Amino acid sequence: MDLAALGTAAGINIAVCVGLFSLYSILRKQPSQATVYFGRRLTTGARKINALSLDRFVPSASWLLKAWNTTDEEILATAGLDSVVFVRLIVFSLRIFSIASFTCLLMVLPVNYQGNLLGHKEIPYETLEVFTILNVREGSQWLWTHCLALYIITFSACVLLHIEYKSITKMRLAHISGSPLNPSHFTIVVRAIPWYQEESYSDSVKKFFTRNYESSYLSHQMVYRSGKVQKLMRNAGKMCKILKDVSIEQNHKPGLYHCGFCGVHSDSFQILSHESESSRGKTCLIDNGLVGKKRKVCAAAFVFFKTRYAALATSKVLHSINPMLWVTQLAPEPQDVYWSNLWIPYGQLWVRKIATLLASVAFMFVFLIPVTIVQGMTHADKLQKTLPFLRGPLKKKFISQVMTGYLPSVVLIVAFYTVPPIMMLISTVEGSISRSGRKKSACFKILYFTIWNVFVVNIFTGTFIDIVSMFTKFDHVEDLPAQIASSIPAQAKFFMTYVLTSGWASLACELMQLYPLLFNFIRRYIFRMKDWAISPMSFPYHTEIPRLLLFGFIGFTCSILVPLILPFLLVYFILAYFIYRNQIINVYIIKYHCGGHFWPLIHSTVIFSLVMMQIIALGVFGLRKSPVSSGFTIPLVIFTLLFNQYCRQRFHPVFQNHVAEILIDMDREDEKYGRTEEIHQQMHAAYCQSPSTPPDMSLAGSYHQPEEETIQDLENVTPEKEPSQVSLSWSVASTFGAPEPQ
Template sequence: MNLAALGTSAGINVAVCVVVFSLYSILRKQPSQVTVYFGRRLSTDTRKSNKLCLDRFVPSASWIVKAWKTTEDELLTTGGLDSVVFMRIIVFSLRIFSIAAITCVFIVLPVNYRGKVLGHKRIPLETLEVFTILNVQEGSKWLWTHCLALYVITFSACVLLYVEYKRITKMRLAHINGSPLNPSHFTVVVRAIPWSPEESYGDSVRKFFMKYHESSYLSHQMVYRSGRVQKLMSNARKMCKILKDVSIEQKHKPGLYHCGFCGAHSDSFKILSHESESARGKSFLIDDGYGGKRKKVCAAAFVFFKTRYAAVVTSQVLHSSNPMQWVTQLAPEPHDVYWSNLWIPYGQLWIRKIATLVAAVAFMLVFLLPVTIVQGMTHADKLQKTIPFLEGPLKRKFISQLLTGYLPSVVLIVAFYTVPPIMMLISTLEGSISRSGRKKSACFKILYFTIWNVFVMNVFTGTVMDTVGIINKLDSVKDLPAQLASAIPAQAKFFMTYVLSSGWAGLACELMQLYPLLCNFIRRYIFRMKDWAIGTMSFPYHTEIPRLLLFGFIGFTCSIMVPLILPFLLVYFTLAYFIYRNQMINVYIRKYETGGHFWPLVHNTVIFSLVMMQIIALGVFGLRQSPVSSGFTIPLVIFTFLFNQYCRQRFLPVFKNHVAEILIDMDREDEKYGRTEEIHQQLHAAYCQSPSTSPDSSMAGSYHHQEEDSIQDPENVTPGKEVSQVSPSWSIASTFGAPEAI
């Protein structure tokens, strides 16, 4: 691929982004699309107006301006600490790759271009290999510029990482200190309760904690496994709720069914809605009278303590000489509890973890097939001798550029759409008792799955494709390590097109919300329904954090090898800054809070990326026969490991454990102001397990329905002023009911 072809690909993606952004700026102003682009705002804003103006049909950049003007404090109030941490990832990436772009584009790139004494073509016709480190002569004295850039990038990244880690640690401590009413601070989950034929699980829990924690034990609540009858009743309530919402819509159109194709009158929805109200009242009586027969007590319980400090100490102590009994840990937030996994026997967890690890590895191996197909498309021009039928189509310039440049990244992107749901399923089977833990596990799996398949396996299979013509020669076997070391610069065109297709186009799809937009179109224009019981969405951290970190990994490893990729990455992170900030303000709602638990994963991935960059540079310097550059790179690797170890000692414990002095001060403050009794009375209701408090009926995800035509320009709502109506995940008012479904 030459610069002209790369420019064409970039131009296509720029045009697509401009069209999508313009279309989005129009669609977001239409009352019919307000449920798609202002889901979070609709849950808090109830102002009404019937306003029609020409400005609704004119593209504008007002959403970019509002995203830019939104302060970090407003974002913290709106989306919680997790959203701020996510945006800090983007800010960190923008800063470090700005430094890398200035260093590499103005120092390293000219050295790469003038590396070999060859007659250069016109710039647009130059191949991308001319701008990589492969174009530098062996033993060249100018390789010190690459080593200098390596030092600049490494030290800048470490300084910025330290600043961000310190800042986020302070924000996490402030978050804990500023949430005095979090019921999870007083609650411990006890699992693997030993079975006794003489007494029930509840009696065993009461006796055990009264004996060993008499001064701090408050009460407990057993975990029940719901039977089929209760599940059917819960599903029936959901269906009645949907039918009731539809019946409200039918009042405006009594002569039409909701499909819009028939003209007969029907009052069935109205009848069902009244029946649902009566059924709802009866269901509670049934549960009260016969609930004990339809529920099975599990060997797990929520144990409540009088103080936060007592709960933390109890959660970290080994309670039995058998570590597989009386296992304790701090409880997740009420909306964060994943009730289904609380029923899993504790003894099965280690088997589940091994099984899910094997399943994840097997899926990674199966995914080699689409990766091989992608690399086969990328190297189709080199495989046409082996596969004769490719010679005809590849003679056409447009088809050749499309097949080898644009389509491979598109095919890989489409294949990757199967990864998040499968990894989420695997993480669910792993047995995490919290939704945030399940997301964090899925985030970890998706991250290393994408790094392995997008980077490592593409480099490896690309090298195999490059050597397919000479692999049968005996002399080529000893050259294989050299070809592997030079494979990353050789894959420059694939990584650049991947950033363009997956990065730029992926952000455009995120902004447009294609799936909700399609559902809304079908709902309004096919089923002819103006309103529907759709719930607001929580931010998909488990898919978006791996995406950001993958592009950061590619940026670090390719920075001194292929400096041309850095401007494309800067554009990606700039777009990400505005788009994700806009989505957090308008679309996604906070359903629970992890307190920034994703940041250690981000830190570890950046350190891993830096070490990989240094190791790859060390190998390339060896191939380029530059012992001085290789010698100066080794201390850099040692420094990076030492820096990582310091951060692990200095900051990581705050993310793993609670600070005793903060919890004790909070307990004393509650006692001073007389809030202790009020908190104790609310703990049982916080973790109430009942079909009536199913995930779909939780307060955090409740949706205030209203006519879309009556929304008054949702853009004008200030994020920081409206959020007071949203129940924070830590407040006592939001703890009634079971957690949100994700």
């Protein structure tokens, strides 16, 4: 692949991005698309009517200025700590790759180009290999520039990582201390409750905790396995909520509403809404009444304690001589509970973990098929041998550039759309009892799946046929290590086009919200449905964090070998900074909080990327017969591992456990200001497993959008806070009639 082909791929992506950005700036101003592009703002009640104007159909960059002017403090207040952690990942990537771009383009790229090992052509027809380390002669004294760049990137990354880890740790501690009425601090989940013939599970829990924790035990709530009756009642609850929202919309607009099928007046909707409101406080009574008889009690329960410290201490203790009985852990937040997995017997979890691990590995190997096809498409000569009918079209320069430079990355991206739902399904089967835990597990699986298939497999698949031929001939086997070590810069063309297609284009698609846009079009103009109780989306951390970390991994490992890739990565992270901040501010809502738990995964992945960069550089220096550079690289690997160990000892424990000192201070404040009784009264309702209300319906929110509303007005509305940690934590309690804490 030459510079002209790279320019063709870049030109196509730039045109696609500019077109989508312009289209987005117009669509976001249309009132009919408010549910797509302003879901979070509409849930906070931001609404203002404005007349039709020409400005609605003219592209503008006002959203870029809004994203730029929004501070991290505003994001923390409106979207929570997890969104801030995501933004800090982008900021870290911007900083480190700005340093890497300046260093490598200034020192490494000229050395690579002046190596003269591969020869030179005219600039437009230069192959990308002449800009890589492959063009440097063996034993060249200029390889010290690569080693120096390696030191600069590593030390800069470690300093920036330490700053971010320290800052996010402080924010996590503030997040814990700033949510004094969070019921999860007082609650533990008990699983693997032993069965006794003479007493029920509930009696066993009460007897066990009364005997062992009499001074701190408050009460408990058993977990039930829902059946068909509960699913029907849950659907009925959703329908009642929709009917209630219809009646509210009727109050907002004058005039009568008619049924879409027969034209009958819909006054009865208002009566139904009052009935649903009057029955809201009776849900727990139904839960323990007739419906409760239809449900099966599971060997799991929520146990409530009088103080936070008692719950924390109890969750960390081994309660039986058999570690598989009376297993405890701190409970997730009420909105974070994944009720469907609570009934899973604790003894099955290790079997499920092994099965899901094997399933993930099997899926990784199955995915080798599209990756192999993609690598075959990057080589025009091999493509002509495999598909002879393409010899004619491939002789045309433009078609050849598109098929070998642009199309392979597009095919791989389309194949990767199947990965997140499959990994989320596997993580669900794994048995996590929290939605955040399930999403974190899926994030981990998707991350290493993409690193394996995009980076590792693409490196070795391209040379697989050549490697096999070497072994069959039994000659030139000594060249095998050199060929493997040089395969990374040889695949520079694929990585660059992948950054352009999967990076730039995916960000443009994220901004456009293609699937919600299509769904909104079908809903409004085909089915003629109104915006009744539409639930905005929560942020897809499990797909976006692995994508950012993958590009960071590619940037680190290719920085000194293929420095020409760094400007494309830098543009990607600049676009990501504006686009994701815009989406967090306007589109996505917060359904539950993870407390910044994604940052340790981010830190570990960056360390892994640094170590891989150093090991690859060590191998290349050895094959380039530069013992001095190899000798100076070994201490760098040791330093990086020691730095990681320091961070694990200094910061990581705060993300694994709550700090007892903070919880004790919060307990004393509650006792001092007389909040203890109030908290105890509302504890049971917070984790009430109602069959008629899904766990996240109270958080999803609903909004009612006037047809003449314009989106320019929503831009100018000051962002309101998302429901705070306190109100979110007790929203389920208020659903069942419990009073809101003061």
